[in-house]
Amino acid sequence: MARQRDDHFEPKLGRSRAKGKSPQKFISRVLRAASKAGPVARRGLSVKRGAGAERGRGQVVARLVGDRLSATSRRVAVKARLVNLRRAAKGSAIAHLKYIERDGVTPNGERGRAYDRADDLADVGEFEKRGAKDRHQFRFIVSPEDAAEFGDLKAYTRDLMAQMERDLGTRLEWVAVDHWDTEHPHTHIVLRGVADDGTDLVIARDYISHGMRVRASELMTRSLGPRTQHEIDASLTAQVTQQRWTGLDATLERLEDSHFIADRSLPGSSELIDRSLLVGRLERLKTMDLAERERAGWRMAPHWQETLRTMGERGDIIRTMQRAMGKDQQEIAILEPEHLGDPLVGRIVAKGFVNEIEVQPYLAIEGLDGRAHYVKIGKRTDLATLPKDGIVEIQRAPQSRASDRTIANVAEGGIYRTDRHLELARSDREAPLDPQTFVQGHVRRLEALRRAGHVQRIEEGVWQIPRDLIERGQLFDAERSGGVRVTLHSHLSIDRQTDVMGATWLDRQLLGSRIEVPATSFGAALKVALAERETFLIGQGLAHRVGDRVIFARDLLQTLRSRELEAAAHEIERDTGLTSRDLAEGRRVSGIYRRNLQLASGQFALLDDGIGFSLVPWRPVLEGRLGEHVSATLKGSSISWELGRRRGLSR
Secondary structure (H helix, E strand, O other): OOOOOOOOOOOOOOOOOOOOOOOOOHHHHHHHHHHHHOOOOEOOEOOOOOOHHHHOEOHHHHHHOOOOOOOOOOOEEEEEEEEEOOOOOOOHHHHHHHHHOOOOOOOOOOOOOOEOOOOOOOOHHHHHHHOOOOOEEEEEEEEEOOHHHHOOHHHHHHHHHHHHHHHHOOOOOEEEEEEOOOOOOEEEEEEEOEOOOOOEOOEOHHHHHHHHHHHHHHHHHHHHOOOOHHHHHHHHHHHOOOOOOOHHHHHHHHHOEOOEEEHHHOOOOOOOOOHHHHHHHHHHHHHOOOEEEEOOEEEEOOOHHHHHHHHHHHHHHHHHHHHHHOOOOOOEEEOOHHHOOOOEEEEEEEEEEHHHOOOOEEEEEEEOOOOEEEEEOOOOOOHHHOOOOOEEEEEEOOOOOHHHHHHHHHOEOOEEEHHHHHHHHHOOOOOOOOHHHHHHHHHHHHHHHHHOOOOEEEEOOEEEOOOOHHHHHHHHHHHHHOOEEEEEEEOOOOOOOOOOOOOOHHHHHHHOOOOOOOOOHHHHHHHHHHHHHHHHHHHOOOEEEEOOEEEEOOOHHHHHHHHHHHHHHHHHHHHHOOEEOOOOEOOEEEEEEEEEEEEOOEEEEEEEOOOEEEEEEOOHHHOOOOOOEEEEEEEOOEEEEEEOOOOOOOO
């Protein structure tokens, strides 16, 4: 028998197999190994080390697929946001999921339905619970230019997420909702920030900004075929006259040198983007005062790019307001806090987030001034507390807080002491609150500023105060409020206020000076509601007619409020077996803050002391205090709150 040579082998063609493991595509194993090996440079994308986003999954894929897109590729816009769930407002994750499932987003105007890899009706509540302890969450909006022609966005999204799993080397847990309520159908995708091995899912920045868009484009191109030259020309021609940032503008920006675009730098007619299209775009920018013709080229206006992007955002806002108002078209006003004079009162006709992915919320309000207003509000505002058709008032937020000025004045050498402030408050005979309550309010303000990193608590009752405390307080409030203060006057629509037992917004309008009702659908509904409320109050013996006038009972609002609270207390007694305790003037009540009740007369906190309970007007200081021990004292029209058991002013 001949001896076999050591270097002899016979190749066996076929699929590679891994013993004990499910078969895996060879390219997937190469990409996984390459991702672990480190970044690979690709033209147009920087390679950096150190940050997690550069070391994350998908960086190699983003570079390998980087040059695949061509002029004939189907275009897909991808917006992405990484949300730190540990820093986000409480409940923001489920609020976003419920928002994208809102009414009116399907082709038939019905409520959106979340789906995942296998289920056409995914439970977003369970999804949120599974991700409650996640460090972060990814939110994407995928908007194919040809979504309407493709039709089945659900199948497309599942294919895209399956491709991402192969690229990132891990199973992904996600839910998605398709939206057809805009001129560009799109899909919202919420992705948990956890890999299949339980570690944090870190995706490379290049993959999020580039690779995912390439994959989305490849899928759409594979399904519909490459774009024809006719489609490309039509798309570019449409960009010539648009009042927003376009692909033609991006080309002009690359040709710009020191705010000047030379004629000789414009491409010839044989190149991909025809010279006539770019010249036409420049002529259009000239009519918008964003470009000026000179002998050898075009002089671009300073910040012309930002101006176009702002114009595009304004156009998006107007379309949003037009959809919200429906057939009842009115003058649209984009409210700027610095230009807000008198308070704006009206009903909420729509709400949401800017660009549907930002944490910046907005309200669309039909005002009593007869106009439709678009207003951005505080980033930490819980939109769930501002129901559609609710009555709100928008005011300009104060430039600085009196409490911040007082703290800065009381502090000596940059040190604020509660005992010194208490001594000063006791000597002020004109103070509206008792000294201890007054100082406690300032301590709560300091605690809020401390959590934001603006002040430091040295020890119990002693604080380190920076010299620019007032300015820091202004920045802190501006970030939280958006420059405006939103007051919810009623969570009930005006038609639901007509026959409810409680002190409503309609009652306050009837008792006050007659408001000027606008000649709009809101104005017509308001006139009917006011008349029906008068009839209800007469039937309850709380008003009577004298000729053409209606005379209301003395202390009408207090009577309505007391009756509603009494009815609510009886219901709680029946359900819990606890005894209701009245909140009397100057009397201190304590207990565990169990829940809040949204009544027609306002929002109330239920304090449970184990034997009885009290219903106390809710205040923002209770935000996030559910389940904690609190105390309250009624003093005139104000409520003094103590958080936790008595352990000093700094609590």
